Amino acid sequence: MTDAPQPVRLVTCSTAPNPRRVNAFLIEKGVEIPKEEIDLATRAHYDPAHLDKFGTHHLPALELSDGSTLTETMAICRYLEALHPEPNLMGATPLELGRIDQWNRRVEFMIMLPAAYVFRHSHPAMATLEVQEPVMSEWHRRPLAKGLEVVEARLRASPFLAGDRFTMADINAYIALDFMRVTKTRVPEDHTATLAWQASLADRPSLQRYVPPAA
Amino acid sequence: MTDAPQPVRLVTCSTAPNPRRVNAFLIEKGVEIPKEEIDLATRAHYDPAHLDKFGTHHLPALELSDGSTLTETMAICRYLEALHPEPNLMGATPLELGRIDQWNRRVEFMIMLPAAYVFRHSHPAMATLEVQEPVMSEWHRRPLAKGLEVVEARLRASPFLAGDRFTMADINAYIALDFMRVTKTRVPEDHTATLAWQASLADRPSLQRYVPPAA
Known part of the structure; x- marks a missing residue:
């Protein structure tokens, strides 16, 4: 696949x-871009030149060596x-491909998405960027x-989301739960399996928060 | 892969x-389940036995020969x-895998999702199933x-969503636009490329609407 863009x-x-x-995916792969x-x-991602090049304002946005582009987190x-097939993060057998994608999507639709609605429609930091509708926030809680x-x-039934090993589904879930904090939602204290899983991953280098360099 | 579930x-x-x-995917593959x-x-998909078996109420829900299950449309x-790799519908090269997934996700997040919010929060057929919030409907238009x-x-730039051939992205987009009709939204008349693409696919067997058998 060396001739691939x-x-x-x-x-x-x-x-x-x-x-x-x-x-996080790149760090797990050992790939640098x-x-x-x-x-x-x-709002640089809404600049007309950016929109024209990438097709949407969605970040991250990837530029390839053949001049084409790719957006949407999971598509990238x-x-x-x-x-870069190794280490495998998205599935090595048909069922594993499906199982990891199932959990990717459950995490996205059941945690990331409602958390994003709560955040965007209630957080003061978003007030200048969005028309905030309180009901849109409250409904998603x-x-x-x-x-x-x-x-x-x-x-409670599985050590990792998609089975017995760490995969993209765990990356997605860990970051979704971390992101969820902006909504003032916490993992409930009686969710002991989730809390133990979070603690077991907390030192993983790929999952550390990014600290921007001092200006 | 004959030993796969x-x-x-x-x-x-x-x-x-x-x-x-x-x-539609199954028909394109020639696979019957x-x-x-x-x-x-x-509400059979909310029955406790169903929820216990499949983990969510999401449909469709697939049962496998090893007793495990799989939900989430795209994961299935x-x-x-x-x-069943042929005919290929989800990508045969790294970039094609990404490109098709990019368009799958854009269609899901930019058309299916807002259309579903409009439908669920405004359509009389959903009034008994949901707490309907008019602002949740209007906001998504x-x-x-x-x-x-x-x-x-x-x-306007490509014959099919992901490139020069029919893929899962076209299945998703065609069905998303068809579903969108429940929101009383139509493809605008000046969207001539979308209308031509729709017309070119309208007779495809996989994309015909399901008509339930008479009771």
């Missing part, structure tokens, strides 16, 4: 949860997984709590 | 958009794609319109 530049904002997911960090507050990881229960039930 | 039963509701996506059709109005397709613009821009 290679990644050349990752436009990102490493403090945000989706960029953080791709960064030159990064261009942007400050979301500058899927491409990089094929380019119940599905978010439900999502935490689904993860807890799984981790 | 095989699909044995698909619990589904073929009139709903996510089940329809998996059904015994189906158990349930009526969403009976990802598993089946590995089990603008991102839905934006998603249609992203698809139109792409189809």
Whole structure:
């Protein structure tokens, strides 16, 4: 696959949860891609030249050696997984491919998504960027709590989300739960399996928070 | 891969958009899985025995020959794609895997998702199942319109969403636009590329709507 287009530049904002997911994936793979960090507050990802090049404002956004681009966190990881198969993070057998994707998507739709709605529609930091609707925030607190229960039930039966080894599903879940803190939601104290799983991963280098360099 | 767990039963509701996506995928692959059709109005997918077995109420839900299960539309397709690689629908090269997933996700997050919010929070058929919040419906009409613009821009530059051939991204987009009709949203008349792409696919057997047998 040496003639496949290679990644050349990752436009990102490493403090945000989706960029953080791709960064964690890259660290686990031992792959480095030159990064261009942007400050979301500058709205540089809404610049017409950026939108024209990448097709959306979504970050991170990857530029490839053939001049094409790729956005959407999991699509970028899927491409990089094929380019750099080891260590495997997204599945090595048909069932494992499905099982990891199942948990990726449950975490995204049941935790990341409601947490993002709560954040965007209630957090003061988002007030200048969004038309905030309090009901959009409050409504999503119940599905978010439900999502935490689904993860807890799984981790009571399995050491990692997708089975007996660390995968992309754990990266996604760990960062989703970390992101969720902006909504003032905590993992409930009786979710002992989730808390133990979090603690077991807390020192993993790929999962550390990004600290921007001093200006 | 003949020793891999095989699909044995698909619990589904073929009139709903996510089940329809998996059904279209199966038809394109020429793969048949015994189906158990349930009526969403009976809430059979919220039955404790169902929840205990499959882990969520999400449909479709797949049971495998090893007794395990798989839910989440795209995870089921990802598993089946590995089990039945031809015809390829989800990517044959690293970049194609990423490109198809990019468009799968854009369609899901930019069209399916806002359309589902509009539907669930405004349609009379959902009034008995949901606490409907009109603002949750109205708020999503603008991102839905934006998603249609992203698809139109792409189809002006490419014959199919992910490139020069029909893929899962086209299945997802076609069914998303069909589902969107429940929100009283139509593809705008000046979206000529989207309308031409829709027309070109309208007779494809996999994309026909499911008509339940007469009771």
